[in-house]
Structure formats: C-alpha cells, structure tokens
Amino acid sequence: MELSHILDNLNDSQRQAVSAPPSNLLVLAGAGSGKTRVLVHRIAWLVQHEGYHPNSILSVTFTNKAAAEMKGRIEELMHTSTAGMWVGTFHSIANRLLRRHWKEAGIAQDFRIIDSDDQLRLIKRVYAELEVDEGKWPYKQAQWFINGQKDEGRRAGHIQAPELDLYLRNMQRIYLAYEQACERGGILDFAELLLRAHELWLNNPDLLHHYQQRFRHILVDEFQDTNTIQYAWLRVLAGDAVPMTIVGDDDQSIYGWRGAKIENIQKFKKDFKDPSMIKLEQNYRSTKRILDSANQLIAHNPDRLGKNLWTEGELGDPISLYAAYNEHDEARFIVDRIEEWASQGNSRIDAAILYRSNAQSRVLEEALVRASVPYRIYGGHRFYDRLEIKNALAYLRLLSNRDDDAAMDRVINTPTRGIGGKTLDILRQHANEQNISLWAAAKDLLSSNSLTGRARTTLGGFFDLIQQLSADTAGCDLYEQVDHVIQSSGLLEHHAKEKGEAGQARVENLKELVNAAKQFETGTMPLSALQDQDPDLELSPLSQFLDQAALDAGDLQADESHDYVRLMTLHSAKGLEFPLVFLSGMEEGLFPSRMSNEEPDRLHEERRLCYVGITRAMQKLYMSYAEVRRLYGSETYNKVSRFIRELPQEHLEELRPKASLSIPVSSKPSQLSAKNNVEIPDTGITLGQNVRHKLFGDGVVTNYEGKGDQARVQINFENEGSKWLVVGYAKLEAI
Numbered sequence: 001m002e003l004s005h006i007l008d009n010l011n012d013s014q015r016q017a018v019s020a021p022p023s024n025l026l027v028l029a030g031a032g033s034g035k036t037r038v039l040v041h042r043i044a045w046l047v048q049h050e051g052y053h054p055n056s057i058l059s060v061t062f063t064n065k066a067a068a069e070m071k072g073r074i075e076e077l078m079h080t081s082t083a084g085m086w087v088g089t090f091h092s093i094a095n096r097l098l099r100r101h102w103k104e105a106g107i108a109q110d111f112r113i114i115d116s117d118d119q120l121r122l123i124k125r126v127y128a129e130l131e132v133d134e135g136k137w138p139y140k141q142a143q144w145f146i147n148g149q150k151d152e153g154r155r156a157g158h159i160q161a162p163e164l165d166l167y168l169r170n171m172q173r174i175y176l177a178y179e180q181a182c183e184r185g186g187i188l189d190f191a192e193l194l195l196r197a198h199e200l201w202l203n204n205p206d207l208l209h210h211y212q213q214r215f216r217h218i219l220v221d222e223f224q225d226t227n228t229i230q231y232a233w234l235r236v237l238a239g240d241a242v243p244m245t246i247v248g249d250d251d252q253s254i255y256g257w258r259g260a261k262i263e264n265i266q267k268f269k270k271d272f273k274d275p276s277m278i279k280l281e282q283n284y285r286s287t288k289r290i291l292d293s294a295n296q297l298i299a300h301n302p303d304r305l306g307k308n309l310w311t312e313g314e315l316g317d318p319i320s321l322y323a324a325y326n327e328h329d330e331a332r333f334i335v336d337r338i339e340e341w342a343s344q345g346n347s348r349i350d351a352a353i354l355y356r357s358n359a360q361s362r363v364l365e366e367a368l369v370r371a372s373v374p375y376r377i378y379g380g381h382r383f384y385d386r387l388e389i390k391n392a393l394a395y396l397r398l399l400s401n402r403d404d405d406a407a408m409d410r411v412i413n414t415p416t417r418g419i420g421g422k423t424l425d426i427l428r429q430h431a432n433e434q435n436i437s438l439w440a441a442a443k444d445l446l447s448s449n450s451l452t453g454r455a456r457t458t459l460g461g462f463f464d465l466i467q468q469l470s471a472d473t474a475g476c477d478l479y480e481q482v483d484h485v486i487q488s489s490g491l492l493e494h495h496a497k498e499k500g501e502a503g504q505a506r507v508e509n510l511k512e513l514v515n516a517a518k519q520f521e522t523g524t525m526p527l528s529a530l531q532d533q534d535p536d537l538e539l540s541p542l543s544q545f546l547d548q549a550a551l552d553a554g555d556l557q558a559d560e561s562h563d564y565v566r567l568m569t570l571h572s573a574k575g576l577e578f579p580l581v582f583l584s585g586m587e588e589g590l591f592p593s594r595m596s597n598e599e600p601d602r603l604h605e606e607r608r609l610c611y612v613g614i615t616r617a618m619q620k621l622y623m624s625y626a627e628v629r630r631l632y633g634s635e636t637y638n639k640v641s642r643f644i645r646e647l648p649q650e651h652l653e654e655l656r657p658k659a660s661l662s663i664p665v666s667s668k669p670s671q672l673s674a675k676n677n678v679e680i681p682d683t684g685i686t687l688g689q690n691v692r693h694k695l696f697g698d699g700v701v702t703n704y705e706g707k708g709d710q711a712r713v714q715i716n717f718e719n720e721g722s723k724w725l726v727v728g729y730a731k732l733e734a735i
C-alpha cells in the first residue's frame, strides 16, 4: 500500500513517532512541535500500515471540539469515514461505555447526566434532608469536596474520618446521602461518569478483557492534564494488553488547581511496560522571536523535564508591548490593531484576545461593540450573559419595574430563601387567574392572608426585601444602587461561599458590574446603546443601564458574521493557534494572579499558563498592561507582570503613542534635572523635575505627552525603572 502520504510533511522525529512499533510510546514535546499532528498521523499509520480496524483505536482528546477536528483530519488523511471510531474526551468515552453497559455498571438504563448547577441543586436537597446547616458548611464546599473525592477515585464509604474531624465527618455524611440520592434518581454527575467507568473495569473482569481485546491501541493528547481517576482508568484498561501512545508537555500543565497531575507523565514511564520516548524539538508554529521568548520565560521554572525548542522559521516581528493608561486604553489599542490587521486584507478570525480572568472580557467586549467589530467568546459566556450577572440584573430590573415577571421568576429563590415549589405554584396560578404580574399576585396573596405560615413568611420575606432595597437605594448613584443590591440581596455572599475559581470568578464579575455602573454614570464609557437614545425620553440611569446591558447581551449574539475575533481565557486557548495574538492584562496581581504570590507551585503554574499563551501566536504577538486598572470594583496600580521582565528584552518592542519630546531614560536623574526646564502644559510639572510617587518612590520626569490632568508623564524611578503615568491619577509630589 502507498503510505508515503502519511509520512510526508513530517520531520524525522515525527516520522519516527508516527511509525514506531505499536508498543508503549511517550512523545514529550514543547508547544507547536506537532504533537497533535503526530497523533493523527499515527492513527492513520496504525490503520493503513498495521492493518488495524479504525474501530479498534481509542483516542482521547481534551475537548469535544478537538475530537471533531481530529476525526476531520483523519478522514482527510485516510479518505475513509471515521464513523464508529472511539475518539472523544474522557467524559464522552465514559458515557459511551456506560450507555452500553449500564447493567454491569449497576446504574439505571436511562441514567441522566447532570451539570454542575443541577448537582448543586441536588446537594441542597440533601442538606434539607439531613438538616445540615448551610451557614456552617456551604453547599459549594460539599460540591467541591464530592467532586474532589471522585476525581481521586474515592467513594463516601472509602473515607476514613476520625471521630474528632468534624469537617470530614460532615462531608462524608453529605457525600453518602448524595450518592444515595443519585442512585435513587438514576443520576450521574461529570465526576461520576469517570468513577463509574473505572469501577466498570474493576468489577467486571470479563468486560475489561473484552475491551482489552477490542482496543488495540490507545492514544492520549494533552496527557499532562490528566487527573488521578483518568490515569487509573487508562491504567486498568491498558493493563499489559493494550499499548498506549501518549503525547504531552509538562510545561503546559495548567489544570493543577482542578486535580490534574503533571506527575502522570513520569508515572507512565514507570507503570507501563518498556515505554520508548521521543522528543520533538522543532516548532512549526511560531516565529523565532516568539519561540525564543517563550523558551526563556519557561526556563524560570524549576523541575522541568527539559527540552529545547527551535524553529527554522523566520525571525519575525518583535513582540510589541503596550503600556496602556488604563483598561479602556488597552481595549482601544487592541481593537485598533485588529482593525488595522483586517484593513490589510487579513481575517479577523485569525486574531485572538487572551486574558487571565473572565471579568477582563467586559471592557474588551465594550470596545469591540463600540467599533462594531464582531467577536465571539470561546468556551465561556459573554459578560452580560453570565449567570451571576443575569441574576444581579434581574434584581435591578425588579427594582425598576415590579411587574417584570421574568426577573422575578429568576430571583425569587436565588439565593435560596426557602420559598417552596408549592408556594411558587400557588403564586403562578393566582397570577394567571387574575391576569396580573407575579409581583401583584404576591402582594394580593400576602394581604389576603390566604397563605399558610411558612409560605407566608418566606414569600413575605422576599417581598419585603425588594421593597427595602428599593427604599434603601432611592436617590443613590447608580453604582451605589448596584453595589447595595448585590450585597443586600445575598448574591455576593452566595457566590463568595463557593469554593474554587468558579466562585471567585463570579464574585469578581459581580464587582465588575459595580464598576460598569460607575463608568456608565460618569460617562467615561461611551455607550453603544445610548448613542441613538431619544433625548426626550427621560429614563432613569438605572433603566438606561439595563437597556444597555440587554442590548450588549442580545444584539450581537445574533451576529451572523463569519469573520469574528475570538476572546478567551488562557485556559481555553490550550492546543489552539492563531496568526495574531493579544495577551492582555500583563500585570502583577492579575497575571500572575494575586493568589499565586505566596505559593511557588501556583506561580509556576501561572508561568506555564503564560507559556501556553505566548506559544499560541504564529506571526505576531502583542502584550499589554494597564498602569491603572479598575477590576473587580477597585482601582489598582499594578506593576508590570514579572513574566514580561523574564522575556528576552531584545525581542521586545515598547509601543508608545508618539511623544512630543524625548530624553534618553538611561541618563542619570541628577544630570537631567539640571538640563531641563520645559514645562508640561497645565500640570505645574517640568521635565527633569524630581518627584515622589506613593507607590513607586522617587524618580525624575523624563518625557510627557498631552496636557493637564490627562497628560502622561514618563518617570524614571530610582528603584522601579521607567514608567508612564497619568498626571491626574498619579498624585505626584515635587521633591
């Protein structure tokens, strides 16, 4: 058979990996070196050269999208259909097995998979049943605990809780009751899929044997991000019977916070029989400057397995670094660059804006909307579509209009306040019969004394809460209104109790909403929705704000354009590549995140995340940071991210708006002050003047642009190096 097409367009090491004998193989390689490409070609090789049936190959990818792409690429290469092939994520493959073998797995035939919101709802029911105090043991804590245990392969019965360990004893009790509730309801959560699939092997040796015969080769992409139960599932399935090809990059392990074990790569070498190892060191994705920068960054991490990535590609453009005044300036800069890129005949779809934290997307989205640039959020929701934001907006809508039924429906029991399903039924029925709003119906029922004790108290509580919020915020500024509502409604506290990054992100988003309201009101943010507002309509700031949020959320969603920019978190960018990449928010405290400050391991994971970000770029990379940033509701002056300082300076190019006057920053401050007395218009500051900044200490003014409070001055600080600051914010003191 003519097989050259499978080995064409591969380098020697890739070819060696693709055509290696079908025994255990580890491909350890850096970003963009063709790992995923090798997996695809190896599958084609196994089928066409080794004669394996396509259905005898099991290939595990990280996302469903990656699985679809892999199938597409295999079909292209082999000119055959991949229908029936086992290519998917761990979860989708586990589901497929359990659907077939529900009996052996001891689960209901028509089991239902629940997502994390449903899971939380179920946990709440368990709390009620056990009479556990939510105040003491937040629901989210139990959810986090249960999923964590499952990821480690532990059932409630396996946990050894010492008598005195109240926390563990309680969690175990909840876990146990939760397990029973799932069993009764025929329900499987995500972690359970994996756990059951693992137990399916352990409890059914015949079935395991059957699959060990059936699968002749297992391939796994992004192996560095497998967790304990995934590894165990593979280990049992493969046994000594099925050889595996795994590809991974220890430098791209970014899910440690969710239980991924980077050590699984090393474990593989020990646990599996005679694995051979191939390193791929040639990168095909990025320019030399981008690659060298990524290499130098990641070299700051200890304990790496070590590899040396190089490219034959061209040197390419320098990495452009933009120091924005603030987050709006940063967003504007990025949008301008994208439009410039598009005007040169490039596609917007080739551009991606990456950020560390979900909340950063709001300002970027606004700038894109304003410039009418189509965009999509990849692997996440738009800011105004996010659950917590919708909840907060629903409270605000209800304050603005009590008859907004959709809003009332949304928040009447969010956060839970014990209004039972029956009470809600009565309420809805009454509203229907009388043809009045839910709010009016509630008022009716409460005043007519037709509700029983508990229903009356809980519904009355909600009714009073809304009235109280309304009274409290009358006459307040819009942002104060928003702030008060997210606090007093209990939403903020509700999300703050959630453990892990998800809860944290929701809290941050809520605070960001306060921020949005503030900027809305002060008019620092020109708004798309308001540009064609009827000047004769006297809408309250709140109504205007709500309109804008609704338009932002709905309008562009329906955008049919196929040429859109993609926005995503660094985590969701894994495995992808784009000709043009923006890494925004390169500031200490944001990236690396504040939480990683104290823990070296977390800092190393942040650095890997930055490595992932840089290596997504093929041709051109922009990095940006804001000297002042409002995020999560407060204003911060952050230092530029240490990750920027760790890059080779010769590949960096600092972008500045054209300055009116330039003085070399390398000159000694004292010499400068003697030489210059150019006054910066309307600021009372002169070039060469010695100044003191609260945070950065003493320095000398070396350059400026603009005038008055809006002017930016460049200051060469004794200890902090050179910085551009906005006069209005910087509060400089002459010394």
Ligand code: ATP
Pocket (backbone or CB within 6 Å): 009, 010, 011, 014, 029, 030, 031, 032, 033, 034, 035, 036, 037, 038, 249, 252, 283, 284, 285, 574, 575, 576, 577
């Ligand atoms: P990541 O670590 O980001 O997942 P990867 O190692 O999986 O990256 P691929 O996505 O497989 O890398 O490949 C990166 C890019 O290089 C792709 O565009 C791919 O088509 C290209 N590429 C890989 N190998 C070769 C080759 N031998 N010749 C030409 N292009 C190649």
Ligand code: MG
Pocket (backbone or CB within 6 Å): 035, 036, 037, 575
């Ligand atoms: Mg890949």
